[in-house]
Amino acid sequence: GIQVEQSPPDLILQEGANSTLRCNFSDSVNNLQWFHQNPWGQLINLFYIPSGTKQNGRLSATTVATERYSLLYISSSQTTDSGVYFCAVERWYGGATNKLIFGTGTLLAVQP
């Protein structure tokens, strides 16, 4: 099956700093999403981005499907950005897998 690797595993930032999180995947995919799990456990969908670039406020994401990686950019980080960021992918074979494969996540701590 597809392997998903995220880096770095942990990251500590000062408030206001920028960061880049990376997601590498081992095979071509039809579906790639980024999620944020906040310190209270809530999982929020940030981006659905199988290819190209999207921006939402201070967050943006780019997926280069041909090179099998995606990047999540966080600019001017805030303490509310703390939590775990997951990348998840899916490849639709002929019969479809019907499920996302999650990476192990990047734990981000933003200090005031």
Added chain:
Amino acid sequence: NAGVTQTPKFRVLKTGQSMTLLCAQDMNHEYMYWYRQDPGMGLRLIHYSVGEGTTAKGEVPDGYNVSRLKKQNFLLGLESAAPSQTSVYFCASTTTSPSGGRGEQYFGPGTRLTVT
């Protein structure tokens, strides 16, 4: 639009007891999923459904059963709870993408289950 809701939010069971977790979504999504999340293990798929009346096994289905009698509801049952089932359980539902596959996935708030 409530999105994905889960009940209960917390539950403590004794070994051998049974319970049902309810997931409901009001977004008319076809696909629904049950995950468990344990420290250091990430999210693991238990069961999923591709539409009303259908269910399928995920990575860790043993000890769980599911039903999808109505499109908006997906129930997860534990027939005889074991301490190894202590976990946080998340339900999710997924849109259908323009190309016909799965689109964005939305999660419920989670249920924290402790089995003593």
